[in-house]
Amino acid sequence: MNLRSFRTAAWLGWKIESNWTDPFLFAVYSIVKPLSGAAILVVMYSVITNGNFTDPLFPYIYLGNAFYMYVGAVMTGVSWAIIDDREHYRTLKYMYVAPIRIPLYLIGRAVARFLTGSFSVFITIVFGVLFLHVPINLAEVNWLLFIISLLMGVVLLALMGLTLAGVTLLLARHGDYLGDAVAGGLYLFSGAVFPLDVLPAWLRPLGYAMPITYWLELLRRSLVGSVAQAFPSLSAMSNGQLLAILAGMIVLAAVIAVITFRWCDYQARERGYIDRTTNY
Amino acid sequence: MSAEYSIETEGLGRTYRLRENKKKKDQPRELVALTGVNLQVQRGELFGLLGPNGAGKTTLIKILTTLLGPSTGWAKVAGYDVHRETVKVRPLINMVSGGESSGYGLLTVRENLWMFSQFYGMQSVEAYKYIDQLLAEFGLADRANTKSSDLSTGLRQKMNIIRGFMTGPEVLFLDEPTLGLDVGASRDVRSFVRRWINENPRRTLLLTTHTMVEADELCDRVAIINRGRVLACDTPAALKHELQQEAIFNLDVSAQNGLEAAAFEALPGVRKVQLTPLDGHSQLQFILAEESVLSAVVNTLTQRDVTILNLTKREPTLEDVFVTLVGRSMAEEEKVGSNGNGH
Numbered sequence: 001m002n003l004r005s006f007r008t009a010a011w012l013g014w015k016i017e018s019n020w021t022d023p024f025l026f027a028v029y030s031i032v033k034p035l036s037g038a039a040i041l042v043v044m045y046s047v048i049t050n051g052n053f054t055d056p057l058f059p060y061i062y063l064g065n066a067f068y069m070y071v072g073a074v075m076t077g078v079s080w081a082i083i084d085d086r087e088h089y090r091t092l093k094y095m096y097v098a099p100i101r102i103p104l105y106l107i108g109r110a111v112a113r114f115l116t117g118s119f120s121v122f123i124t125i126v127f128g129v130l131f132l133h134v135p136i137n138l139a140e141v142n143w144l145l146f147i148i149s150l151l152m153g154v155v156l157l158a159l160m161g162l163t164l165a166g167v168t169l170l171l172a173r174h175g176d177y178l179g180d181a182v183a184g185g186l187y188l189f190s191g192a193v194f195p196l197d198v199l200p201a202w203l204r205p206l207g208y209a210m211p212i213t214y215w216l217e218l219l220r221r222s223l224v225g226s227v228a229q230a231f232p233s234l235s236a237m238s239n240g241q242l243l244a245i246l247a248g249m250i251v252l253a254a255v256i257a258v259i260t261f262r263w264c265d266y267q268a269r270e271r272g273y274i275d276r277t278t279n280y
Numbered sequence: 281m282s283a284e285y286s287i288e289t290e291g292l293g294r295t296y297r298l299r300e301n302k303k304k305k306d307q308p309r310e311l312v313a314l315t316g317v318n319l320q321v322q323r324g325e326l327f328g329l330l331g332p333n334g335a336g337k338t339t340l341i342k343i344l345t346t347l348l349g350p351s352t353g354w355a356k357v358a359g360y361d362v363h364r365e366t367v368k369v370r371p372l373i374n375m376v377s378g379g380e381s382s383g384y385g386l387l388t389v390r391e392n393l394w395m396f397s398q399f400y401g402m403q404s405v406e407a408y409k410y411i412d413q414l415l416a417e418f419g420l421a422d423r424a425n426t427k428s429s430d431l432s433t434g435l436r437q438k439m440n441i442i443r444g445f446m447t448g449p450e451v452l453f454l455d456e457p458t459l460g461l462d463v464g465a466s467r468d469v470r471s472f473v474r475r476w477i478n479e480n481p482r483r484t485l486l487l488t489t490h491t492m493v494e495a496d497e498l499c500d501r502v503a504i505i506n507r508g509r510v511l512a513c514d515t516p517a518a519l520k521h522e523l524q525q526e527a528i529f530n531l532d533v534s535a536q537n538g539l540e541a542a543a544f545e546a547l548p549g550v551r552k553v554q555l556t557p558l559d560g561h562s563q564l565q566f567i568l569a570e571e572s573v574l575s576a577v578v579n580t581l582t583q584r585d586v587t588i589l590n591l592t593k594r595e596p597t598l599e600d601v602f603v604t605l606v607g608r609s610m611a612e613e614e615k616v617g618s619n620g621n622g623h
């Protein structure tokens with residue numbers, strides 16, 4: 001029953017995500033959007049470093065940015081379903097009355113975003129390798145580490161999305177910006193666009209406290225071994241240590257997600273927010 | 281599980297906290313939407329909640345369907361506490377709100393319904409069979425593969441109603457199911473509701489309405505609710521029977537400026553008068569303690585040179601029951617209620 005509702009939620013998510021009148025446009029959009037995002041970054045990098053693409057900083061930034069697309073896709077994918085169902089389709093109350101686990105439903109809804117996100121990440125990386133000399137050598141990739149890290153990251157992001165979904169339940173207005181705000185905030189401090197070493201010393205602890213920091217580092221190391229050594233902040237740690245830290249943080253994220261979602265869910269029912277719609 | 285009642289509430293109440301309005305400091309901060317509601321609905325009953333806008337009907341349904349926490353008291357549905365045992369209640373119930381268009385517009389009618397069947401753990405093959413059968417019964421068969429965004433509001437509501445019945449609930453809640461439907465569609469829904477409940481004695485259905493006829497002709501028992509309180513609860517016949525001793529008259533009279541209901545209410549034995557100005561004449565409705573009071577009424581009219589065009593004695597309706605309980609008609613109550621929300 002749980003599996004079936006999860007599958008159905010994923011099916012619904014996919015229907016919504018791919019609701020383009022023209023599949024060709026959908027494909028173009030899925031390619032153009034991530035590449036244009038990467039292009040902005042590349043241009044900025046090029047201006048700042050005078051086109052020095054051989055510095056290990058470039059693959060560091062390029063890959064960090066590419067994988068960071070998962071953050072928006074999965075995390076806000078989970079919480080967005082609350083807003084979408086409550087405000088747009090007006091079905092959230094019917095989902096609540098149904099005998100399904102809402103967290104499972106919400107995560108199911110995000111599966112489609114994970115898939116389209118994966119596609120974007122893939123396209124971006126392939127583009128980087130082909131045209132920008134991002135030094136990925138397929139023979140040297142640590143596939144096991146890559147897959148484990150990626151899966152752990154998806155779990156982490158889903159849990160963060162669930163926490164966000166709980167808070168969204170209690171927010172009537174502006175709930176739609178919350179996901180973007182959180183994703184944007186984490187972007188700066190998670191080593192996505194620049195190594196933690198670049199941050200002022202007093203801001204670094206913030207970066208160390210972010211699970212995404214370790215996740216991105218693991219992904220980079222698994223794809224491009226040499227990148228890891230270039231920046232001192234995390235290079236002292238072994239892959240095993242990074243994985244252990246990430247695993248610990250996932251457990252913590254799970255505890256936070258369960259407590260937050262339960263509490264918010266209870267409060268939402270107490271206050272009558274399950275079927276509240278905002279009339280803008 | 282052998283619950284005595286399908287739906288049971290005791291001392292059920294709900295208070296909404298109102299958001300503060302900075303411009304109007306003196307406004308109340310709380311609104312009592314429901315208070316002291318005691319209901320017992322038996323398995324197999326088609327139970328109606330009748331009340332004007334803002335009476336608290338939807339609030340009650342939301343509590344009973346686990347969407348809203350009560351402020352006081354408790355409620356059980358199918359034997360389980362709706363607040364503490366939501367996981368046990370949910371598989372046994374379903375709910376439909378009328379007068380809104382919900383659903384995934386990008387899915388077809390059939391897809392929308394199939395999706396919900398999956399959330400209730402139905403096998404796809406059986407679900408499709410039942411869905412197609414219901415679509416045919418509701419005259420939607422030819423729209424099965426239409427995207428639901430292309431349906432009119434009324435047809436979407438029918439789809440939503442099918443969603444409620446489709447999952448085979450033990451207890452089904454319909455919040456104003458015929459709101460916004462045309463006469464024919466309303467009739468279809470009502471007859472389906474009746475058949476559905478008669479088909480299987482394990483089923484229970486609670487619906488809310490503010491149409492008298494719906495409550496009167498459809499429901500086994502009706503609770504009349506106003507301003508959060510249940511004022512009476514019985515079979516429509518028994519509710520009306522209370523008024524049987526009294527005499528209810530409709531009078532069409534020539535239009536007359538200055539004719540006031542109050543002038544008649546002062547007469548001894550007149551319970552309630554309603555004056556409705558119509559095109560070229562006026563209609564007066566009287567609830568009298570007994571028939572003999574009518575002569576005093578007629579005298580008053582003659583003294584004022586009012587011509588009686590038509591006089592009929594009629595059977596009491598639930599509207600009359602409401603009027604005697606509240607002192608106002610439902611329409612009047614809705615007007616009063618909307619000017620500052622009562623209380």
Ligand SMILES: Nc1ncnc2c1ncn2[C@@H]1O[C@H](COP(=O)(O)OP(=O)(O)OP(=O)(O)O)[C@@H](O)[C@H]1O
Nearest residue numbers: 272296311313332333334335336337338339340621
């Ligand atoms: N979320 C809310 N916050 C504050 N007040 C509310 C809320 N929901 C309902 N109310 C108020 O509670 C009262 C009862 O509302 P409810 O929706 O239960 O009435 P109803 O009988 O369903 O009316 P209608 O026939 O208009 O649907 C009304 O005065 C309404 O304004």
Ligand SMILES: [Mg+2]
Nearest residue numbers: 337338339455
């Ligand atoms: Mg209502």
